[in-house]
Amino acid sequence: MGTTQAANGTGTATAPEPKYWHLRTVLVRALDSEFGTGEVLPNERDLSARFGVARATLRQALDQLELEGRLVRRRGIGTVVAAPRMGVPVSEASEGWPGTGRDSWRIVDAESAPAPASVCAALGLPADEAVHTVRRLRMMHGQVIGAETLYVPESVVPHVPAIFAKSSVADSSRARSVLRQLQRLELDGESRSVELGVAEEQQAQLLERPPGTPVLVLTTRYQAEGRTAALTVSTYRADTCRLTFGASGIVDVTPAAAEVRTAS
Amino acid sequence: MGTTQAANGTGTATAPEPKYWHLRTVLVRALDSEFGTGEVLPNERDLSARFGVARATLRQALDQLELEGRLVRRRGIGTVVAAPRMGVPVSEASEGWPGTGRDSWRIVDAESAPAPASVCAALGLPADEAVHTVRRLRMMHGQVIGAETLYVPESVVPHVPAIFAKSSVADSSRARSVLRQLQRLELDGESRSVELGVAEEQQAQLLERPPGTPVLVLTTRYQAEGRTAALTVSTYRADTCRLTFGASGIVDVTPAAAEVRTAS
DNA sequence: CAGTGGTCTAGACCACCCT
DNA sequence: GGGTGGTCTAGACCACTGA
Incomplete structure (x- = not known):
């Protein structure tokens, strides 16, 4: 040996x-x-x-x-x-609320329940205040590229038709209802952050990858009516995605990535 | 065994x-x-x-x-x-050209030479056209958090006082000259992308980490006078940095990261 | 110098997929 | 069953740091 x-x-x-x-x-x-x-x-x-x-x-x-x-x-x-990374457009403030555009999303589930402490803190809420939670997958070229969780306080979007039977149909209609009402609010702005993370069991399963898979974690705070009206936490597969900002339109340009080197 | x-x-x-x-x-x-x-x-x-x-x-x-x-x-x-990740502000279009703000940068070197093919492509230039290249480190709390390379075609910023003695002083003055001239142009907009990369030898040394260290690669194209007037490729240490966009001011908020989980 | 993380080996078994 | 990647082991040496 x-x-x-x-x-x-x-x-x-x-x-x-x-x-x-x-x-x-x-x-x-x-x-x-x-x-x-x-x-x-x-x-x-x-x-x-x-x-x-x-x-x-x-x-x-x-x-x-x-x-x-x-x-x-x-x-x-x-x-x-692997195929070259996909350029994944991250919509700009001017383009409105999440998922308004032509992106392809697939609802996973939706519920209304007390939020975890970290989410309440980020939303500026007292701990354990009820929020709507919508989980959905972002698709591209027929593949799952990211998983997103949307949090909206009930104080922003109060009533959602309560369907108690837990089914994908009910979740889907609940999710659409939350998104629809959100879009009626005037969006003042948003702030984002991107960092590296690893997928835990749940996320990993959604992303069709093993646990520990590196992901880009995109956190977005949406401002409306003078407060943080919604929060999304999206995890994108770091191996297949390149997040693009403000590149309205052209996305498929290979970036001059890490291996840039001068001829010297 | x-x-x-x-x-x-x-x-x-x-x-x-x-x-x-x-x-x-x-x-x-x-x-x-x-x-x-x-x-x-x-x-x-x-x-x-x-x-x-x-x-x-x-x-x-x-x-x-x-x-x-x-x-x-x-x-x-x-x-x-490790300490919690630092929030690293990525300046918005409204804030102008790179490095204008209160960020702390340290010039590494600067030169004017034919650009690698990938850079020319991204700038929309014929291959091997001469560009100014400025390499600098971004500092925060006294630490190196990222390394950036700025490319500006000579057709955008033509003459830079030619000092042939290769020294850090000469590089520094050359770099400042390029940045100063850039800031005279009216900035129309910018587009960015973020992806995961690994540091090669050169970058790794600048970032004070071993080769293979994961980095967030931020590529920015600056638009001015109806063309791509400049390109920056910045690599940030993925372990210590969280890139923040449009969070003018407040940066030190812990994001509800990957481990968000509902109480269900 | 002793102590730490970094690299490397040879071999084994497991979980999964396809035929 | 036969092939693939995934996990695990026990032990070794190397490169770096600091006393």
Whole structure:
């Protein structure tokens, strides 16, 4: 076990670059030149043998590439080359309340109940005040790309037809009712934040990914009538999404991403 | 080696939750209740022994927590509890050109040279057209939180006093000159995108993190005189930063992040 | 120097998918 | 069943930090 690890592949001996990092570089080049979207890579045991490293080391390189959204690994299937990230438009204040546009959403469920403390705080409410909660999935090109939870205080949208039978039809109509009433308010503005998170069990399931999957967490506060009238927390798959702001229209431009480098 | 792995800790036997994921949950609870920012955790060998798992398994859990920005690990030092993420204001169109505000920036270098193809494409230029390139670091609370590269075509800002001696003073004056001239143009608007990336060697060094560190890549296109007059690519440390948009003023509000959960 | 996290190995078993 | 990725182990050495 544990051979000496000293000789580390590059041959230069000047900089002790980790094997997995070098491997990643090699694979990036291969991905750029020899593989197309959707192609399946050789399995991990073969690859590790081919590169003369332990499987764990190869996996460390693949982990990086998956984080970068270049690969998708599926248990029982294999490792395939991922499509370039999708540009996901984040609507601007001028475009109104969430989900008004031409985005495709799928209602998951809806309810009216006391909100968790963190949500009440963000909405400027006393703890445990009742809020409407709507959960929905954002779809794009037939795929789930994000999960959103919308919170609206009952003091903003008071009455929603109470259908007690818990069914997807009832949820759906409740959700539509909340959204409809929200859109009657004049929207004064909004503020957003984006950060990195990981999907917990629930979200992970909605996003069709394993727990721990990195996500972009987009939090939006909607201002109306001089207060925070609604709050959304959206988690987008970090591997497949690029959130775009104010890019009204053109979205499919490849950004000059991290690997920008001067010719010097 | 490799004991049977069958009994997996939870005791329930109903759901085969991975050990490292369960460990993460345990550690999250411990961090929330028993540790304060800056406190040092026991070392990995002790922790793995205490939890009765291999060190690699413990590390898998710590990797997750580091990705979430809850921990910072430093070679030779130890693992410490991270401070909550900083809210990093991303200036709005109304606030003008980059770096105009009260943000703290530190010039790294500046030059005028043919741009890489991806940059030219994003700027709508023929390949290899000359652009001014300014690299600078964004500081906050005395820490480096991001690295930004600003690209401005020479056709937008033509002459910059040519100082051929390559020095930090010369770079700095060149950079200021470019920014000053940019600010004379009327800014029509801007479009942004945010995505997840990993820091390559160069960026990683600027951000004082190891290569492979996850970053939020913020790409901004500035519109002026009916064209894309400038492009910035900023990489922010994903573990310490939460990008905020249009939150003019209040920034230090804890967002209702991924772990939002209804009481149901 | 001793102590810490970072990398690497060889081998094992598990969960899942498809045929 | 046979193949794939996912998890786990025990042990080793390396690179960095600070006394």
